[in-house]
Amino acid sequence: xxxxxxxxxxxxxxxxxxxxxxxxxxxxxxxxxxxxxxxxxxxxxxxxxxxxxxxxxxxxxxxxxxxxxxxxxxxxxxxxxxxxxxxxxxxxxxxxxxxxxxxxxxxxxxxxxxxxxxxxxxxxxxxxxxxxxxxxxxxxxxxxxxxxxxxxxxxxxxxxxxxxxxxxxxxxxxxxxxxxxxxxxxxxxxxxxxxxxxxxxxxxxxxxxxxxxxxxxxxxxxxxxxxxxxxxxxxxxxxxxxxx
Amino acid sequence: xxxxxxxxxxxxxxxxxxxxxxxxxxxxxxxxxxxxxxxxxxxxxxxxxxxxxxxxxxxxxxxxxxxxxxxxxxxxxxxxxxxxxxxxxxxxxxxxxxxxxxxxxxxxxxxxxxxxxxxxxxxxxxxxxxxxxxxxxxxxxxxxxxxxxxxxxxxxxxxxxxxxxxxxxxxxxxxxxxxxxxxxxxxxxxxxxxxxxxxxxxxxxxxxxxxxxxxxxxxxxxxxxxx
Numbered sequence: 001x002x003x004x005x006x007x008x009x010x011x012x013x014x015x016x017x018x019x020x021x022x023x024x025x026x027x028x029x030x031x032x033x034x035x036x037x038x039x040x041x042x043x044x045x046x047x048x049x050x051x052x053x054x055x056x057x058x059x060x061x062x063x064x065x066x067x068x069x070x071x072x073x074x075x076x077x078x079x080x081x082x083x084x085x086x087x088x089x090x091x092x093x094x095x096x097x098x099x100x101x102x103x104x105x106x107x108x109x110x111x112x113x114x115x116x117x118x119x120x121x122x123x124x125x126x127x128x129x130x131x132x133x134x135x136x137x138x139x140x141x142x143x144x145x146x147x148x149x150x151x152x153x154x155x156x157x158x159x160x161x162x163x164x165x166x167x168x169x170x171x172x173x174x175x176x177x178x179x180x181x182x183x184x185x186x187x188x189x190x191x192x193x194x195x196x197x198x199x200x201x202x203x204x205x206x207x208x209x210x211x212x213x214x215x216x217x218x219x220x221x222x223x224x225x226x227x228x229x230x231x232x233x234x235x236x237x238x239x240x241x242x243x244x
Numbered sequence: 245x246x247x248x249x250x251x252x253x254x255x256x257x258x259x260x261x262x263x264x265x266x267x268x269x270x271x272x273x274x275x276x277x278x279x280x281x282x283x284x285x286x287x288x289x290x291x292x293x294x295x296x297x298x299x300x301x302x303x304x305x306x307x308x309x310x311x312x313x314x315x316x317x318x319x320x321x322x323x324x325x326x327x328x329x330x331x332x333x334x335x336x337x338x339x340x341x342x343x344x345x346x347x348x349x350x351x352x353x354x355x356x357x358x359x360x361x362x363x364x365x366x367x368x369x370x371x372x373x374x375x376x377x378x379x380x381x382x383x384x385x386x387x388x389x390x391x392x393x394x395x396x397x398x399x400x401x402x403x404x405x406x407x408x409x410x411x412x413x414x415x416x417x418x419x420x421x422x423x424x425x426x427x428x429x430x431x432x433x434x435x436x437x438x439x440x441x442x443x444x445x446x447x448x449x450x451x452x453x454x455x456x457x458x459x460x461x462x463x464x465x466x467x468x469x470x471x
Contacts (some may be wrong), residue, residue, distance in 0.1 A: 037293065038293065050246070055295070058323050058324075058325075068408070078425070113298070116361070116362055116363050117363055118323040146250055146277075147278060147296070149277060149279070149291045149292065149294025150293065151265075152254025152276065152277075153251065153252060153274070153276070154251055189252070191252040191274070228250050228253075231248070231250045231278055232250065235248050235444050236248065
């Protein structure tokens with residue numbers, strides 16, 4: 001399958017120079033949108049995503065309301081210019097699936113019972129994509145939810161792992177995803193070690209799967225620290241500013 | 245001086261002190277919200293953001309959004325609507341005449357009497373303020389900033405009222421009604437927006453006092469500097 005293309009160099013590093021267990025550079029900015037209740041801009045290597053959270057707010061149509069809890073809605077959308085070949089705008093099979101699994105990755109931490117009959121809307125827009133946008137979207141949405149003041153049991157962090165040239169590696173790039181043997185996005189609540197999303201494409205042995213999962217958990221923990229840091233920094237930097 | 249926590253942060257093992265904005269799991273207290281930790285007696289997390297959720301006893305400023313006999317439906321800057329029954333109105337209101345007393349878009353100061361588990365909000369009028377509110381200006385800030393605008397034991401609002409020479413009504417849902425001389429209202433509204441912006445900084449009260457006094461001393465000079 002991957003006979004012609006070498007994804008791991010002679011020195012054991014990957015094509016972009018990373019070690020097998022290394023993440024791409026991450027940048028997180030909190031509160032980038034003024035009119036949203038919470039927002040976050042997230043960069044993972046060449047991936048650029050922006051998440052906005054609105055709510056809790058009144059839910060229409062009324063028959064969609066739940067008398068006991070808030071309804072969480074998640075929309076994942078890729079910009080037409082986010083990929084090399086222009087993507088036809090609008091939802092497709094893939095983005096509907098990603099919206100569903102991402103919502104289910106975040107729902108377990110949100111205390112929806114606090115807001116009966118309301119809706120919590122999460123929008124994730126992918127501006128540039130280089131494999132791993134669903135995990136970047138979940139990371140961004142999790143921070144945006146916290147920024148919106150939504151009560152949550154913890155932050156959700158997500159990362160993908162995969163197998164390339166017979167090796168288990170963390171955080172695949174687009175080439176590694178296309179020419180590799182396996183791709184597995186994982187989302188988890190780091191505090192409780194609860195996995196809320198796990199998908200896999202490809203074939204691996206049981207041992208390889210376990211190794212991959214361990215690597216993903218370690219990656220999520222590192223991302224969690226960065227998410228937490230970004231949230232805390234939002235309020236500490238402007239502390240010394242003067243009024244007026 | 246203060247500590248910012250994010251959801252899921254471990255706070256304490258003393259579950260008896262767990263207060264608002266926290267949750268208990270396996271004998272430990274964790275933060276439920278993103279906010280400032282208050283660890284004095286009770287462990288609380290004071291949120292920095294979020295929508296206003298009505299609570300019994302809150303006094304809020306509502307805007308009539310719809311009239312559905314026998315209720316006026318109020319928008320109270322929240323995901324939930326407030327309902328004011330005609331019997332709460334201090335006059336006899338007949339069917340079909342409700343808009344003679346309160347019309348759509350009228351403002352009223354109302355009190356939350358009850359919130360049921362389905363989050364249906366019952367309101368009553370606050371006697372001192374006969375609806376609808378006339379004149380003045382309504383401004384809106386995030387409701388999480390209201391405690392800062394009031395200040396410790398009302399210190400900030402007292403300064404604003406005295407030095408700003410305006411009537412100011414601060415409601416729990418983030419709406420503030422200011423009435424007075426146009427120039428004073430401009431100044432007070434501007435300062436309130438600034439306080440809301442810098443709510444998490446320390447020493448605000450002193451800075452506000454200075455700013456207000458300076459604005460009084462040489463109006464034009466200071467106003468030019470501010471822009």
